[in-house]
Amino acid sequence: MRKGILQALKFIVFFAVGLLLLWFAFHNIDFSKLLSELKQADYSWLLLSILFATFAFISRARRWVLLVNPLGFRPSTRNAFYALMTGYLANLALPRIGEITRCVALGKKEKIPVDQLIGTVVIERTIDFLSLLLIMVIMIFTSGKEIGLFLKESILIPIQEKIFSIFGNTIVVWIILLSIGIIALFLIIRYKKDLRKIRFFSKIFDLARGIINGLKTITNLKRKWEFIFHTIFIWINYALMTWVVVFSLPSTSHLTFGNSIFILVIGGLAMSAPVQSGLGAFHYIVSRGLLIVNGIPVEDGLAYALLTHESQLIFVAIVGTISFFIIFRKEKVPATPMVQPPNGLSKKLKSNNHKGHKGLTQRTQRIE
Helix, strand or coil, X not given: CHHHHHHHHHHHHHHHHHHHHHHHHXXXXXXXXXXXXXXXXXXXXXXXXXXXXXXXXXXXXXXXXXXXXXXXXXXXXXXXXHHHHHHHHHHXXXXXXXHHHHHHHHHHHHCCCHHHHHHHHHHHHHHHHHHHHHHHHHXXXXXXXXXXXXXXXXXXXXXXXXXXXXXXXXXXXXXXXHHHHHHHHHHHHHCHHHHCCCHHHHHHHHHHHHHHHHHHHHHXXXXXXXXXHHHHHHHHHHHHHHHHHHHHCCCCCCCCHHHHHHHHHHHHHHHCCXXXXXXXXXXXXXXXXXXXXXXXXXXXXXXXXXXXXXXXXXXXXXXXXXXXXXXXXXXXXXXXXXXXXXXXXXXXXXXXXXXXXXXXXXXXXXXX
């Protein structure tokens, strides 16, 4: 009962945060212009985007199977896909609950211990984090001005203005912040064991350990090159499903594949926000990123964000629901067939039964 109440409260809190972010995203927006953009959109491009997403999800399921194989189990890619989509469906209710849900789903279907599957998901998420980090580093070297401009306009300047409004624009502020950072790093190293008792720091340390263990696991995989191929293939399809949507709108149709990588990176960061499926966070960050970097009006950027986010949301909801019923359905256990003995054995059994019955009748008569 108590656990159910806590889950309901979590859902309400995360959903409220998502609605607040949506309010920020759509605050002071010309809705007539936004609706006009959506009306003239070419929705056929969304089908192509969903196709690339499907390729990515199938590839992700296969990559997950490669991580499970060293545990001594051989789950099918089909069941891994159903479990994966069931997990994405669960994320629509509570963020990050999908990781546990898909492990439970695959564990039930393939008779695999859930705790071992959770370990593979931790490794998988670590690889995704490192992949996104690598893409960001590549973008900094290839499109450093765009990334720098976005970070400066969206993050650094607002934080800087907030700090200076409190402490004043002096060199003392930077000295204080640097000193705090050095002291914090020293305390973390010095009291690592004690900090592990605190849940927040424990998660950070586990994440760092997961990154190291994840890299070790990949080097020990028998099919490591297939794993690397699927990792690259997944992100290529993510980039393609992000890019093709730009052709749905006249205002974004000029964006290049390189621009879609930038959208993919900032969109990925938004999807990691603690709200259901990046609700509000994706719309805000993507629309402002398109405004700052590409000069696209906020209304047009929001139209693009709505088409991208909501098309994938509907797709996940439909396929996830179907996958849920497939993987959790009760399989009918066939009745055990009656095995007929061979003819000779059958006659012998009948004969023995007859003799036994006759002997029992004679003994009963003697007793009487």
